[in-house]
Amino acid sequence: QSDGPIKTETKEEIKFPVETTGRIVSFGGHPNWINDMKKLLPNVTFYSPDVVPNKDVIKNAEQVWIQTNCISHAAYYRIESALGEKTQLRFFPNQNARSCAEKMAGELKK
Numbered sequence: 001q002s003d004g005p006i007k008t009e010t011k012e013e014i015k016f017p018v019e020t021t022g023r024i025v026s027f028g029g030h031p032n033w034i035n036d037m038k039k040l041l042p043n044v045t046f047y048s049p050d051v052v053p054n055k056d057v058i059k060n061a062e063q064v065w066i067q068t069n070c071i072s073h074a075a076y077y078r079i080e081s082a083l084g085e086k087t088q089l090r091f092f093p094n095q096n097a098r099s100c101a102e103k104m105a106g107e108l109k110k
Helices: 032-039 057-059 073-082 097-109
Strands: 024-027 043-045 063-066 088-091
Touching: 024 073, 032 043, 032 097, 043 073, 057 073, 063 073, 063 097
Parallel strands: 024 043, 024 063, 063 088
Antiparallel strands: none
16 A cells, blocks of 8 residues: 655756865865866865875865875875864765765755
C-alpha cells in the first residue's frame, strides 16, 4: 500500500563559475586540478602544494581548504598550526575538480 508519491531529493544545480565572498584559500592539488578549480571558483586563492604562504594569509582566512591527495604532511601541519580561531578547515572529497568545486560551493552556502 502506497502513502502517495515517492519524494526524491533533487541535487541543486550549481552554475559555474561561482562568485565567492570572503577570504577563502586552498592548498594542494595537481597543477591541472588547480587550473580547473580557478575557472570554476575565480575568487578563491589557490596555492600549489609546494607553497605555504605567510601565516597571516591562513590566520585571516574565513575558510581554508586542503586537497589531501597532493600536499605533504609537513605543509599540512604548517597550515593547521597557523589557522585562526574562527578559520574553518575543510577538505576536498576527491581529485575531480567539478566535484570539489560543488563541495566548496555547497559549504559556502551554509
